[in-house]
Amino acid sequence: MSQILWIQTSTRGEKSASRQVGAKIIEKLQKNDPNATLIERDLQQTEIPHINEFTLTAFYTPEEKRDEAQHRAVGLSDTLVSEVLAADTLVISTPMWNFSVPSVLKAWLDHVVRTGKTFTYTNGRPQGLVQNTRAIIAISSGSAYTETPDLVSPFLKAALAFIGIKDTAIIHAQGVNDPRFSETALPNAFAQIEKAI
Numbered sequence: 175m176s177q178i179l180w181i182q183t184s185t186r187g188e189k190s191a192s193r194q195v196g197a198k199i200i201e202k203l204q205k206n207d208p209n210a211t212l213i214e215r216d217l218q219q220t221e222i223p224h225i226n227e228f229t230l231t232a233f234y235t236p237e238e239k240r241d242e243a244q245h246r247a248v249g250l251s252d253t254l255v256s257e258v259l260a261a262d263t264l265v266i267s268t269p270m271w272n273f274s275v276p277s278v279l280k281a282w283l284d285h286v287v288r289t290g291k292t293f294t295y296t297n298g299r300p301q302g303l304v305q306n307t308r309a310i311i312a313i314s315s316g317s318a319y320t321e322t323p324d325l326v327s328p329f330l331k332a333a334l335a336f337i338g339i340k341d342t343a344i345i346h347a348q349g350v351n352d353p354r355f356s357e358t359a360l361p362n363a364f365a366q367i368e369k370a371i
């Protein structure tokens with residue numbers, strides 16, 4: 175049975191453009207594979223702390239030598255990593271915030287891109303450890319890319335490729351706050367889904 179992991183980041187609940195696009199992606203994936211299971215990780219519901227010195231030290235301390243506080247610090251990261259490792263398809267719904275991703279998504283990545291878990295180095299070269307997982311990313315932006323540079327796609331593609339997820343499709347909902355594009359941004363994104371999945 176295949177597993178879908180859906181990461182959601184928007185603060186705007188059901189009104190969220192990136193969630194609406196993500197929901198259509200999930201609908202299509204489940205139509206293609208009715209037995210697929212879905213795990214939802216809403217980063218507005220899960221508090222993901224920034225990585226600090228204490229957590230980093232805990233990551234690098236062997237499991238059997240960690241004290242209780244270190245186990246707690248690593249526990250959330252372990253859970254998030256295991257969700258990624260178990261997923262056949264990773265769906266990320268994210269708005270563009272200040273040309274990049276919301277900091278909750280960056281915090282999630284900092285917990286998931288973990289040495290010895292999702293990547294390692296072999297002869298000095300990075301090697302991703304997430305096998306046979308593809309990603310589909312829904313990005314919404316207030317402006318069209320003629321007005322705002324899209325740094326979200328290259329950043330997320332590079333971060334996911336680093337952990338081994340190299341098959342990545344991006345669905346863009348551009349200009350959701352621009353009266354010239356707001357009517358067409360979502361229908362255009364839905365049309366991209368039909369072609370990509």
Ligand SMILES: Cc1cc2nc3c(=O)[nH]c(=O)nc-3n(C[C@H](O)[C@H](O)[C@H](O)COP(=O)(O)O)c2cc1C
Nearest residue numbers: 184190191192269270271272273314315316317322
């Ligand atoms: C803090 C913040 C920063 C934003 N930065 C950008 C930006 O750099 N470029 C852009 O086009 N839109 C920007 N926007 C607009 C959002 O990208 C737009 O409203 C988005 O599509 C909302 O997605 P959502 O409905 O899924 O939350 C920003 C919005 C917020 C709240």
